[in-house]
Amino acid sequence: MRRRSERLLYAANGVDLRVADVELTGGGRVEQPFIRTPRAAGAVVFHGGRVLLLWRHRPITDTWGWEIPLGEIGPDEEPEEAAARHVEEQTGWRAGPLLPLIRIRPAGDVADCEHLVFAAHHPDPTPSPAHPT
Secondary structure, rough: EEEEEEEEEEOOOEEEEEEEEEOOOOOOOEEEEEEEEEOEEEEEEEEOOOEEEEEEEEOOOOOOEEEEEEEEEEOOHHHHHHHHHHHHHHHEEEEOOOEEEEEEEEOOOOOOEEHHHHEEEEOEEEOOOOOOO
16 A cells, blocks of 8 residues: 555644545555644653553543653654653653653554653652642
8 A cells, every 4th residue: 555645634733634545555546534643752650669640531532541641742852852841741740861662653544643652760759840839
């Protein structure tokens, strides 16, 4: 299979809904809808034999679940910097040194999103000035 072209259907808040013209291996062609999103970075933060997770509600699916701190990589920002920033913004903890853990594409069939996940083993639980207690 190979993508021959794509066209934009809708764009808002950094997310594009597109449709691709895909040529199949056997010679046929199909239109395949997909989503383009910015890359994201986050971290699995280990501390004292535990993992720091966030309990979040997702209104679109009306579900609750445990998640790691993760978010969009900003312009001119390195993935490690974005991961550390999201840990601090979302938890108030400083991640400490980050090591690459995994690169995943969680919705590979319908989206091009890429998540770069790091591991942090020595976080600082002291709130930063931006996150007073």
